[in-house]
Amino acid sequence: MKFDLAGRRKIFSHGMTVLSGLAIVVIMVPLVAVVYEVFLLGAPVINGAFFTQQIPYPCTPEPGITCHQGGVLVPLEGSLVLIGLSSLLAVPIGIGAAIFAVEYGGERRSARLIGMVADVLSGVPSIVAGAFALSLFIIYDPTQAFSYLDASIALAVLMVPIVTRTCEEALRTVPHSVREAALALGISRWKMTVRITFVSALPGVITGILLAIARSAGEAAPLLLTLGQGCAHPLQGITAEGCALPLWIFYGATNPYQNWYNLAWGCALLLLGLILILSVLSRFTLDWMARRMRGE
Template sequence: MLRRIYELGHSVTGTISFRRKAVDRTMKALFCLAAVLVILPLFIIFFDLLIKGGKELKLTLLIDLPHPVGEPGGGIANGIVGTLVITLLTMMWSVPTAIMCGIYLAEYGKGKFASAVRFAADTMTGVPSIIMGIFGYILLVLPMKRFSAWAGAAALSMIFIPVVVRTTEEMLRTVPMTVREAALALGIARWKATLRITVRTAWPGILTGILLAMARIIGETAPLLFTALGNQFWQTRLDQPIAAVPLQVFTYAISPYEDWHDKAWAGALVLITMVLVINIVARVLTRQKR
């Protein structure tokens, strides 16, 4: 009798164990499938661009100005330089502003005003980029009566700042409170402890957020259509229309010329490569932090 009960119990236990293992393996397979579905579009886009734009990916593409229709060659050198100029202009004042705002929210922000700032940052993160372009057009282009690099940088800063603000706040909150208390116990002023200890501790994460936000604004087209407009030549004045890679890709893509379509694919490949490099650097910094 006891042996029968033991065999029955062992059989039930084995059945339950088999079911658990089957469910576990099924869920693992579903998780792996979901992960593949997430990264698959990136590889499809990259290899499609590589196939369609690879034939135009030459040195002349990176060092020459755009040529008129019908002339062989031509490149997007002015667009690459313009993208770098607009991005640097955006970060020149957006990075300090965003970091200081994030420090305020993490270290000093309490009450309704801080909640309103967080709500505004979260809301602006989800606003379509074309709205930022229209706002930049009304705020800067119409009063100045011209498109310019400054207007483009202002429109992109409205996309850049909310992301860095929230990233800075979250990274500062990961610093243990004991670190702050130890600094204050040594008699260090709170603002000095915040800048020299708390911010320095969280700096790899903050820098990662800055790079990811930069990768996002590099590929934006809609805000620049309303503010920077684009240019087919070298432009050294920041108060004039300036070229950018997304704008040139857009111009080439909507044209009726096959040669320009090929250059659009090549320009898109250059653009996505820039974004990938920035994201890889951000991942390396995050890994070093861990």
Template sequence: MHTPIPSTSVDTELEVQLFGQPLTHGTLPRWAPFATLAAAIVVGIVLDDIGLAIGVAAVAAVAFYAATIYLWSRTVEGHRKAKDRVLTTVVTSAFLLALLPLVSMVITVVQNGIQRLDTEFLSFSMRSIVGEGGGAYHAILGTLIITGLAALISVPIGMLCAIYLVEYGGGKLAKAITFFVDVMTGIPSIVAGLFAYALFALLFGPGVRMGIMGAIALSVLMIPIVVRSTEEMLKLVPNELREAAYALAVPKWRMITKVVLPTALAGIATGVTLAIARIIGETAPLLITVGITTGVNMNPFDGRMSALPVFSYYEYIRTGIHTAASQDRAWTAALILIIIVMLLNLAARLISRLFAPKTRA
């Protein structure tokens, strides 16, 4: 922001020296952007009223805002500031544009899913259900079992790997592992599913479907996330703590388990929770490894199971005379899924806030 030079006499004196060129540009008043915004909103509402689609009206309003503020600023402040104001508009509207799908998605899922969010949905399976009714009890159980197994596999491996990288590694091996962990985060989920299928097809023959296959597929996706977040947290542990432990002749493994891990525990728990939130909604790998059933199957080592996202998918694509009922079930399953994911995200934030290590005063 330019501050106008208070003394006018100096100004005129210098202006004379500079052949009449003013020394400072003018500035738009502070209320200028707000006034333009208000005008743009009015334009948008009017355009919407005369029958344009809401999206077109919104784009037109943004364009109107950008054009007005540009011309206004250009005449008063010069072209550099005008460009700056236009780009501020562009950047801000890009952010608002990104919020649009999130809001729309949440509203859609809640609207469509709320009708069947009842006790029947939470306590019944789909066994011998043809039309309306039925629920996702079996799918919720299946999701919990499969995700739990995946966490059981991934958390120890991921944490140990991160411990290796931070506390032991340093050579070429550690560098290679860091690189490939990063690469592994990019494995498509469907490929992880195919891997689990190929592994079990070799052991049990083709066409095999088991809960544990899904858990292994999810582990392939979860391990790198756990490694990365744990690694970040272990790196935050101050070296003074390690040195203090060494000074007391504590063996390295005791130092890690008794000093480093407890200090980083809150952060690690946050990372694990976020990792679970990431994989609990995975559909594709479970679709090809676990399949779908209508009844409750609590044994992940025996045959097909149901999982919430797969359940939602199959209910959505089901055709026949009762599509309305199955569509409702699909949306409610999606709603439960989104609630679980949001709760896990919230829990992660709470954990990191409440149990943050008190390393510095």
């Protein structure tokens, strides 16, 4: 009987190994299916015109009707404007707060408070960030409630905690001996922080910025509330209504026009590529940082 029991335990153990292997197959199926579908439907749309032309008139091909395919120049420009504006808002704030926490806060409670606030902020749902930015503008200036500026504020809310957290961690990896050596040479404190500490931590800071951009570039929910409807016109300035890649995917998905739908898949592929490149780049800078820290 003892032998039997051991045999059953072994068989059960093997069974569980197989099950856990199956789990990884099962989770890869939908994930691979998403990427496959995006490539399958997005790749045929991507050509020169895709990057240079305006959004076309809505159209579905029927016998006798051929549709103008057009391009996503405006959503693409819009996304770049949003990335630039939101980074401009979020990066200085995030870096400043992180430097304050690490360089001037030390181990005190105020230093940990900033980390905690950043952690809590990172849990804010993106739609709530959108509602927040919208209400700010409703209170402040309703005529600009739908604009690149408004949308950038919503995205910046999502970016600040990521930049703060990664920047804080990067600064903490800089050894105290480096700071002490600089101060001993008589450099002023702020120059030491900017030229020595911050530069040493730069790869980590860049990682944080890239991660924050990757997160916000794909967000559609806050744009739905704050960006308005500016896809049909060329870019008119940051206080005008606008368009962006994720937002165009939403329009293409919810409108019944074939050419808009096709462009939406092209946008999905473009966005996927952009975000994968940003993620890989951020991993690369992180490895760079790790190598530098080991002194290689």
